[in-house]
Amino acid sequence: MDEAHKSRYSVHPGSDKMYHDLKTTYWWPNMKAEIATYVSKCLTCSKVKVEYQKPSGLLQQPELPMWKWEQISMDLITKLPKTASGCDTIWVIVDRLTKSAHFLPIKETDKLDKLTRIYIKEVVTRHGVPISIISDRDSRFTSHFWKSLHKALGTRLDMSTAYHPQTDGQTGRLTYR
Template sequence: MEEVKRGSKPDFVLSDDEILRFGTRLCVPNDEDLRRELLEEAHCSKFAIHPGGTKMYKDLRQNYWWSGMKRDIAQFMAQCLVCQQVKAEHQRPVGSLQPLAIPEWKWEHITMDFVIGLPRTLGGNNAIWVIVDRLTKSAHFLPMKVNFSLNRLASLYVKETVRMHGVLVSIVSDRDPRFTSRFWHSLQKALGTKLSFSTAFHPQTDGQSERVIQVLEDLLRACILDLQGNWDDHLPLVEFAYNNSFQASIGMSPFEALYGRKCRSPICWNDVGERKLLGPELVQLIVEKLVLIKERLKAAQSRHKSYADHRRRDLEFEVGDHVFLKVSPMKSMMRFGRKENLVLALWVRLKY
């Protein structure tokens, strides 16, 4: 204050009523409580409603000044719980990609998901149960009704999966209520199958099923446009076409990975002919293909991890840290359509 009176601080002005200004802006004293009250009014009041750091700084600097204002605003913003819960994330995703382990044998580790919202057919079906082997990429597409009981689903599972491939070691799926039910848990526990669920609203965990569903939907659309009729009438041939076509990740068709060679079809009948493989020869061929599949899957996973990690950032957590989990699938407000609740992020403390 004395320096201002002596004129050694030309940027500062002391008015007649002993109010210190920096140019035309009011100087805020070095009082932590006063500055915090000012920051809360500029950020949390009904007339501000949690603006961003830059907006808040631009608004405050028009009328106020203190040393380190921008730093204090940034620290205040970083500690605002409401902003962390509701603001959109503009940074790269956190954490490197962690691929699932490559299975040792066929149809021991699978993924599954449902395709719903399909047109109801004459048979009453309006959904498809997609079950995919994680090693050979072979799949079953099971037509069903959305309102199937859990008993009916269990019967379908045993009939179409256990009957064909035996009891599974593990199943990766999303948190569909059917998969998280006590009945489904009890069934798989009795069979000795481990259930692994993806994090809520994080479909990348079961990316295999999501990708197969994309292919399935394309095949169904093509069938309906070319052949007409109900989609469930074409589903058996759609399943055959998928399993008998080349898959980039394994470098062959799922049928070839599963049986040692592609299945006979009108376009590849001459590949089969009268040629026969003896038992030891066939076993050796299957073992060689299995080794090749694992090598190709490992290369594909490494390639995908490299692509994904390039767009991500590292962040390490420690026991006791607090983190937010995404608990709502909504990415933006709904202007029209059904009403939705705004669900806030969930505050979770890491315990392990």
């Protein structure tokens, strides 16, 4: 049973598959029950098989902001036709309480230092430093530089769940119409 379950060619099959594979060549009394017991005690299977893993936590709705512009969400609309000034992306920044938004034209190739200057000019100087930001997992929002900036400003960065745009629903509603 050890060879049939742990060899590099069998890849830890479940008890049903292992039984069907072995019954063509072997037979012994209580074979199916013994295979099920053997597989249930496999340490590797208990760690990696989906049916043995703990379920993921439930998604939580972000708390409602108490004051305008203390919690914002942001997203990028990319791959747009270039404007006369060369901009091909819109950076959407939305206040989660009032739903007011900034639509900032940028270039997809803009460096983080330029995005930082735009962010400080358009958001921080007008509305103050937000307490938290919800954004998708765009590399510009997950970079070390961006995280360091917000740590220095005292802003909490919250990333939306991958492939679950509802987490960042407010910018999503504005960007995907």
